[in-house]
Amino acid sequence: MDAQVATHEHAHPKPALYLKVALILFVMTALEVLAFEVSRRSGAPLHDLVQPLLNQILIILSAAKFALVAMFYMHLKQDSKVFSGLFVFPLIIAAVMISALLLLFAYLRMLHPTA
Amino acid sequence: MAHDTAHAMHPPTATGLDTRKLAIWTFIGSECLFFATLISNYLVYKGKSLVGPLPHETSQCLLHGQMTTCEPIFEIPLVTFGTAVLLFSSFFVVLALNGAQRGNRKQLIGWLSATVVCGLFFIGMQVYEFRHFYHKGLGYTTNLFGSSFYTLTGFHGTHVTIGVIWLATVLVLAIRGKIPAEKSLNLEIAALYWHFVDVVWIVIFPVVYLMR
Amino acid sequence: MATIAMGHAGAEAAYAEKKGLWSWITTVDHKRIGILYGVSAFLFFLIGGLEALLLRWQLGAPEKTFLSPELYNQLFTMHGTTMIFLGVMPLSAMFFNYFIPLQIGARDVAFPRLNAYSYWVFLFGGLILNASFLFNAAPDMGWFAYANLTSKQYSPGLNVDFWIIGLQILGIASLAAAVNFFVTILNLRAPGMKMMRMPMFVWMSLITQVLLLLAFPIITVALVLLMLDRNFGTHFFVPSGGGDPVLWQHLFWLFGHPEVYILILPAFGVVSEVLPVFSRKPLFGYAAMVFSGCFIAFLGFGVWSHHMFSTGMGPMADTVFSLGTMLIAIPTGVKIFNWIGTVWGGSIQFKTPMYFALGFVAMFIIGGLSGVMHASPPADLQQTDSYFIVAHFHYVLFGGSIFGLTAGAYYWFPKMTGRMLSEALGKVHFWLMFIGFNLTFAPMHILGLNGMPRRVYTYSADMGFGFWNAIETVGSLILGLAFLVFIINILKSLRSGAVAPADPWHGATLEWSIPSPPQEWNFAVEPTVDSRDALWELRRTKGVLPEPARVSGRGIHLPSPSYWPIVTAFGTALTLVGFLMHVTLWVILAGVAITMFGIFSWAFEPADH
Numbered sequence: 001m002d003a004q005v006a007t008h009e010h011a012h013p014k015p016a017l018y019l020k021v022a023l024i025l026f027v028m029t030a031l032e033v034l035a036f037e038v039s040r041r042s043g044a045p046l047h048d049l050v051q052p053l054l055n056q057i058l059i060i061l062s063a064a065k066f067a068l069v070a071m072f073y074m075h076l077k078q079d080s081k082v083f084s085g086l087f088v089f090p091l092i093i094a095a096v097m098i099s100a101l102l103l104l105f106a107y108l109r110m111l112h113p114t115a
Numbered sequence: 116m117a118h119d120t121a122h123a124m125h126p127p128t129a130t131g132l133d134t135r136k137l138a139i140w141t142f143i144g145s146e147c148l149f150f151a152t153l154i155s156n157y158l159v160y161k162g163k164s165l166v167g168p169l170p171h172e173t174s175q176c177l178l179h180g181q182m183t184t185c186e187p188i189f190e191i192p193l194v195t196f197g198t199a200v201l202l203f204s205s206f207f208v209v210l211a212l213n214g215a216q217r218g219n220r221k222q223l224i225g226w227l228s229a230t231v232v233c234g235l236f237f238i239g240m241q242v243y244e245f246r247h248f249y250h251k252g253l254g255y256t257t258n259l260f261g262s263s264f265y266t267l268t269g270f271h272g273t274h275v276t277i278g279v280i281w282l283a284t285v286l287v288l289a290i291r292g293k294i295p296a297e298k299s300l301n302l303e304i305a306a307l308y309w310h311f312v313d314v315v316w317i318v319i320f321p322v323v324y325l326m327r
Numbered sequence: 328m329a330t331i332a333m334g335h336a337g338a339e340a341a342y343a344e345k346k347g348l349w350s351w352i353t354t355v356d357h358k359r360i361g362i363l364y365g366v367s368a369f370l371f372f373l374i375g376g377l378e379a380l381l382l383r384w385q386l387g388a389p390e391k392t393f394l395s396p397e398l399y400n401q402l403f404t405m406h407g408t409t410m411i412f413l414g415v416m417p418l419s420a421m422f423f424n425y426f427i428p429l430q431i432g433a434r435d436v437a438f439p440r441l442n443a444y445s446y447w448v449f450l451f452g453g454l455i456l457n458a459s460f461l462f463n464a465a466p467d468m469g470w471f472a473y474a475n476l477t478s479k480q481y482s483p484g485l486n487v488d489f490w491i492i493g494l495q496i497l498g499i500a501s502l503a504a505a506v507n508f509f510v511t512i513l514n515l516r517a518p519g520m521k522m523m524r525m526p527m528f529v530w531m532s533l534i535t536q537v538l539l540l541l542a543f544p545i546i547t548v549a550l551v552l553l554m555l556d557r558n559f560g561t562h563f564f565v566p567s568g569g570g571d572p573v574l575w576q577h578l579f580w581l582f583g584h585p586e587v588y589i590l591i592l593p594a595f596g597v598v599s600e601v602l603p604v605f606s607r608k609p610l611f612g613y614a615a616m617v618f619s620g621c622f623i624a625f626l627g628f629g630v631w632s633h634h635m636f637s638t639g640m641g642p643m644a645d646t647v648f649s650l651g652t653m654l655i656a657i658p659t660g661v662k663i664f665n666w667i668g669t670v671w672g673g674s675i676q677f678k679t680p681m682y683f684a685l686g687f688v689a690m691f692i693i694g695g696l697s698g699v700m701h702a703s704p705p706a707d708l709q710q711t712d713s714y715f716i717v718a719h720f721h722y723v724l725f726g727g728s729i730f731g732l733t734a735g736a737y738y739w740f741p742k743m744t745g746r747m748l749s750e751a752l753g754k755v756h757f758w759l760m761f762i763g764f765n766l767t768f769a770p771m772h773i774l775g776l777n778g779m780p781r782r783v784y785t786y787s788a789d790m791g792f793g794f795w796n797a798i799e800t801v802g803s804l805i806l807g808l809a810f811l812v813f814i815i816n817i818l819k820s821l822r823s824g825a826v827a828p829a830d831p832w833h834g835a836t837l838e839w840s841i842p843s844p845p846q847e848w849n850f851a852v853e854p855t856v857d858s859r860d861a862l863w864e865l866r867r868t869k870g871v872l873p874e875p876a877r878v879s880g881r882g883i884h885l886p887s888p889s890y891w892p893i894v895t896a897f898g899t900a901l902t903l904v905g906f907l908m909h910v911t912l913w914v915i916l917a918g919v920a921i922t923m924f925g926i927f928s929w930a931f932e933p934a935d936h
Contacts (some may be wrong), residue, residue, distance in 0.1 A: 022206035058321040090144040094151030137832040149544035256560040
């Protein structure tokens with residue numbers, strides 16, 4: 001079968017780095033859930049700060065987790081930019097599609113309600 | 116890069132990149148649109164259900180033939196645990212690949228087994244969750260929330276299942292000594308698919324379970 | 328300069344081409360797969376054409392009763408679905424398969440067995456879709472199947488289900504092929520063939536694969552949601568359950584608009600090959616052609632709701648989509664000016680491929696102009712769902728794609744078969760097609776603006792539509808005659824056409840440097856390239872080139888034939904068919920089992936056997 005293209009003989013990250021990434025991912029997940037729980041309970045500390053910003057916080061945290069897995073576990077940071085392009089371009093189209101549909105169905109319907 | 120072509124597969128490729136690796140990334144790019152459409156469907160119908168159960172609010176729903184008040188249906192602790200398991204499975208498969216690339220058979224087999232176990236656990240959690248929701252009144256056709264939720268997470272679960280089968284196949288090959296360092300690409304490609312499945316869940320988890 | 332092998336002098340073909348049905352069933356050779364696509368697609372295209380002739384016969388005079396309304400609905404739905412998915416797309420696939428490897432100097436595609444799999448899945452999908460006629464349940468709800476006409480309530484029969492399952496199967500074929508060709512073009516180019524030295528057909532094909540990869544997953548999900556609504560009781564598009572039928576339109580056209588670029592870009596590529604060769608001039612503005620193609624593809628994802636101006640999206644949405652649609656006219660215009668610039672000042676060779684390529688440019692301009700008119704929402708409110716739209720898309724799809732692909736057929740027939748098509752018959756074909764096409768579709772502009780709606784099975788005598796409809800029906804018969812002439816030309820030339828040399832047209836690209844038809848391995852020695860239009864460059868430096876010899880093929884490694892692609896394809900089709908009739912679980916499970924067995928056997932098949 002095919003021999004491996006050794007693109008990472010020099011820049012091979014050590015397992016320790018991967019463990020750090022894993023722990024950061026775990027912490028970020030915990031933060032996501034924490035933000036959710038805080039925004040749910042009106043008596044919780046920081047509630048008034050977190051509740052109106054919950055969606056934004058979640059988007060930022062999940063985007064960061066996404067980037068970490070893509071860059072480190074999927075090796076995009078060390079690999080050829082071609083692979084990053086193959087991933088990022090569809091993600092842009094996907095983001096445009098999701099935003100457009102949300103706009104069309106939620107926001108614009110709110111502005112111009114039809115019967 | 117010069118040292119790439121020295122170790123490159125025979126014959127060399129126009130981009131210097133491995134053809135199969137290029138193919139799996141191309142496929143992953145395409146799959147982004149597949150899940151984006153399912154996520155769009157979920158978000159467009161968020162809050163539009165005519166009856167309960169609902170994700171985060173109490174509602175009126177049909178339970179055992181009677182309209183009753185239903186609690187919000189999500190159980191965050193369970194799914195958070197499943198999310199963590201999936202995240203760690205990505206970590207484990209990276210360690211397995213590291214072992215494969217170094218020719219360390221024990222590391223490869225050990226961590227790859229852990230990955231497969233995590234994958235099975237995640238599927239188990241989803242099956243449990245679906246059944247639990249069903250008993251709490253959320254059937255597939257009960258409302259738009261149920262339909263779009265089960266479709267989105269169901270397709271994700273199918274991808275996880277395919278990933279588990281694929282990784283298990285590579286594991287069997289590894290145990291039989293068929294994944295030496297020169298063939299670590301076989302695992303790398305399966306691992307890329309697995310990471311993608313994880314990355315999709317990284318999006319689904321907040322969008323579905325946490326966002327209001 | 329390009330290096331081309333001149334063969335071992337005197338070493339005659341000790342290599343024997345495989346023969347027989349089994350060799351075709353197990354083939355993984357891109358050239359054979361291309362021919363399989365081409366023959367199947369042409370047959371489906373003829374079926375689609377027959378459907379059109381029946382429609383035209385029904386509409387030829389007011390209040391005819393030749394076709395019942397139900398049959399009429401089935402015929403126009405199948406005509407559209409067939410022409411798009413079983414006609415233009417696989418005809419393009421024929422050229423992708425045959426000529427992408429040749430033009431980039433490769434021996435085959437990146438994944439030959441996956442290539443075969445794509446073909447067999449396509450064939451099964453096309454057969455299943457047409458099998459619906461046997462059940463008197465051919466799809467009858469229009470090729471874009473708007474909800475909630477497609478709900479179980481309003482379409483209780485199997486018609487919609489056949490359409491869903493057929494399209495899902497075809498989608499799998501397209502996606503697999505798209506991965507294959509995308510990777511092939513990126514990775515298997517000959518040494519020296521940088522991206523900006525590739526033939527324009529390869530560039531347009533590459534962009535088409537990107538569109539396929541990004542658009543088909545969307546329709547896949549939409550079809551799943553529709554199937555769930557129909558057979559599993561969900562309400563994604565059903566208002567009584569909170570669903571919104573307009574969501575179907577959005578999801579469909581998010582796929583559907585990129586799909587029309589999938590339909591036209593290969594023809595753009597073909598014409599960009601033919602015009603330079605038959606003008607004896609390089610393509611004008613190569614870089615602009617590449618970038619405008621990329622821009623069209625990218626923008627094509629942002630204009631889908633111009634198919635939905637009458638759904639009440641609101642002025643903001645209408646404006647955004649209108650602007651985007653008008654913007655796309657710019658890169659398209661760039662291409663048209665570059666084609667004209669290519670021909671301008673050239674030494675025009677008036678051969679049949681050139682006729683069709685020039686015809687393409689003229690007809691596509693007309694189609695594009697009516698398209699720009701639709702881009703204005705207020706104007707479109709009158710034009711939509713009228714024959715004005717029917718005129719537009721036939722000018723771009725027939726006048727565009729079909730004329731372009733026919734140019735490709737005449738251009739590449741000698742390479743594929745080793746025979747020249749008759750120039751005399753070719754010109755008769757062209758004029759019959761040109762006249763027939765314009766007689767059929769030009770009056771539709773008038774009828775549309777005068778208020779004739781599309782998809783009506785008849786019209787009353789006092790509407791005043793009768794005259795132009797009669798003209799159109801005559802035109803369609805002339806078109807039928809044109810295709811008859813084409814078929815006669817093909818059959819006659821296959822038997823007794825002039826033997827074709829390697830390079831009958833004085834071509835610029837690598838496929839003309841090898842024998843007609845090529846030997847299985849394409850190139851005896853892998854070519855190296857250092858410019859665009861590699862063959863012209865070679866002739867410029869080396870003068871007249873000798874006719875390439877056929878070699879024995881000893882020492883050339885080729886992928887082995889395999890039957891796992893067709894087995895796996897059968898499993899795939901069977902799995903989806905299980906969802907067709909009352910969702911039969913055992914059929915689905917059998918299909919999954921066969922597919923998995925096929926995949927595993929394929930994966931572990933020894934490379935050489």
